[in-house]
Amino acid sequence: MSALTPYWLAAGIVFAIGFVALIASAHGLRKVLAVSLMTNGAFIFLVATGTRGESPDPLTHALVLTGIVISVSATALALVLMRRLHEAWGVRTLDEDSEQ
Amino acid sequence: MAGIELGAAAFDWLLATMIVVLAALAAFARVLLTAIAGLIALGLVLAIAWARLGAVDVAIAEAVLGSGVLGGMLLKAWSGFAASAVDDDASMHVAPGALVLLALPAVLIAIGTVYAGHSADALGIGDAARAAIGATGVSHPVTAVLLDYRALDTLMELAVLLVAALAALSIGRIRLRARAPEPALEALLRLVVPLLILVAGVLLWRGAHAPGGAFHAGAALAAAAILVLLGWQQLAIGRALAFAGLALGVTVFSVLGALMLALGGLLDWPAEHAGSLILVVEIAATISIAFALLLLFAGGAPWPRAGEDQR
Numbered sequence: 001m002s003a004l005t006p007y008w009l010a011a012g013i014v015f016a017i018g019f020v021a022l023i024a025s026a027h028g029l030r031k032v033l034a035v036s037l038m039t040n041g042a043f044i045f046l047v048a049t050g051t052r053g054e055s056p057d058p059l060t061h062a063l064v065l066t067g068i069v070i071s072v073s074a075t076a077l078a079l080v081l082m083r084r085l086h087e088a089w090g091v092r093t094l095d096e097d098s099e100q
Numbered sequence: 101m102a103g104i105e106l107g108a109a110a111f112d113w114l115l116a117t118m119i120v121v122l123a124a125l126a127a128f129a130r131v132l133l134t135a136i137a138g139l140i141a142l143g144l145v146l147a148i149a150w151a152r153l154g155a156v157d158v159a160i161a162e163a164v165l166g167s168g169v170l171g172g173m174l175l176k177a178w179s180g181f182a183a184s185a186v187d188d189d190a191s192m193h194v195a196p197g198a199l200v201l202l203a204l205p206a207v208l209i210a211i212g213t214v215y216a217g218h219s220a221d222a223l224g225i226g227d228a229a230r231a232a233i234g235a236t237g238v239s240h241p242v243t244a245v246l247l248d249y250r251a252l253d254t255l256m257e258l259a260v261l262l263v264a265a266l267a268a269l270s271i272g273r274i275r276l277r278a279r280a281p282e283p284a285l286e287a288l289l290r291l292v293v294p295l296l297i298l299v300a301g302v303l304l305w306r307g308a309h310a311p312g313g314a315f316h317a318g319a320a321l322a323a324a325a326i327l328v329l330l331g332w333q334q335l336a337i338g339r340a341l342a343f344a345g346l347a348l349g350v351t352v353f354s355v356l357g358a359l360m361l362a363l364g365g366l367l368d369w370p371a372e373h374a375g376s377l378i379l380v381v382e383i384a385a386t387i388s389i390a391f392a393l394l395l396l397f398a399g400g401a402p403w404p405r406a407g408e409d410q411r
Binding site: 002003006007009010013015016017018019020021023025027029030033034037040041044045048049051055056057058061062064065066068069071072073074075076077079081082084086 | 128181
C-alpha cells in the first residue's frame with residue numbers, strides 16, 4: 001500500500017466507469033462524456049507513474065499535457081459531427097431501432 | 101518521493117473518492133446536464149490532484165482546457181440538443197444482465213491498474229532531463245521536454261489541433277445574430293476579458309522558467325474570445341484571418357525546425373539561440389491554439405459559405 005494507492009485506484013475505477021458508460025449509453029453526448037472519462041483515467045495513471053522516484057518526471061507531465069490538448073480537439077470535433085447529424089437527420093442516439 | 105510531501109494521506113484518499121464519485125455522476129446521472137456538470141467539476145478536482153502530485157503544468161492545463169473550454173463546448177452542445185425539445189434519453193441500450201457482464205472487465209481493469217502501479221520500477225528521465233537543461237534555453241523541465249527534447253511531438257500536436265479545427269470549419273454550420281448583452285453581463289465581460297488576455301500573456305512568458313507555456317496561454321486567449329462570442333453573439337473573423345491564424349503555429353514551427361537542418365538536425369535548436377527560437381515558436385503556437393479552440397467552440401465557419409446566403 002504505497003502513498004499513491006488512492007490514485008492508482010482512482011485511475012482504474014474512472015477508466016472502468018468510462019468503459020461501461022461508453023458501451024451502455026445510447027445518447028451520443030453521453031458516449032462523448034464516457035470517452036472523456038476513459039482518457040482522464042489514463043491521465044491519472046500516467047501522472048501517478050511520474051510521481052514515483054526522486055522528483056517528478058517531466059516526460060509524463062508533457063505526455064499528459066499533450067493528451068489533454070488532443071482529447072479536447074477530438075471531443076470538440078465529435079461534438080460538431082453530432083450537431084451536424086442532429087441537424088441533418090434528427091439523430092441523437094446510435095440505436096438502430098430509434099424512432100428517427 | 102523527496103520533494104513531494106505526501107504525508108497527508110487522508111487528503112489523497114479524499115481526492116480519490118471525490119474523483120470516483122464525480123466520474124460516476126458524469127457517466128450515469130439521470131439528467132444529462134447533471135452528467136456534464138459532473139465532468140466539469142471532475143476536471144477541477146483533477147486539477148487539484150495534479151497539483152498535489154507535483155504536476156503544476158498539467159493542473160493549469162486541466163483547469164483551463166479540460167474543465168473550462170471543454171465544459172463550455174459540452175454545454176453548448178447540450179443546449180443545441182435541448183433547444184430542439186428532445187429529452188435527455190438516459191436509457192441504457194443494453195439489458196441489465198449484460199451490465200453485470202460489463203462490470204467484470206471493468207473490475208479487472210481497476211485491479212490491473214493498482215497492480216501495475218505498485219509493481220513497475222521507478223524509472224524516468226527526470227534526472228537526465230534536468231542534467232541537460234542548460235543547452236535547451238529554458239529552465240522549466242516540462243517546457244524543455246515539450247519544445248526541445250520532444251519538439252516533434254509538440255509539432256504533431258499542433259497539427260492535430262489544426263486538422264480538427266479545419267474539419268469543424270468544413271462540417272459545421274453556425275448562425276449568429278448579433279445582440280447586445282445584458283448590462284450586468286457586459287460589465288462582467290468588460291472586466292474579465294482584459295484580465296484573461298493579461299493572464300494569457302503571463303502564462304506564455306512564464307513558460308520558460310515556471311509552469312506555463314503556449315498551450316495554457318492559447319487556451320486562456322481562446323477563453324477570452326469565447327466569452328466575447330457568448331456575450332455579443334458576434335464573430336468578426338473573415339476567412340483570410342481565420343486560416344492565417346490557424347496555420348501560423350504549425351508553419352512557424354516547421355519552417356524554423358527545417359531551417360535547423362542547416363545547423364545541426366531537424367528541430368535541433370542550437371544551444372545559444374534556443375531560448376529565443378522557442379519563444380518565437382511559442383508565440384506563434386499560442387495564436388494558432390487560440391484560433392483553433394475558438395473555431396472549434398463556435399462549431400463552424402462564421403463567414404457565409406459559397407452558394408448559401410447568411411440567414
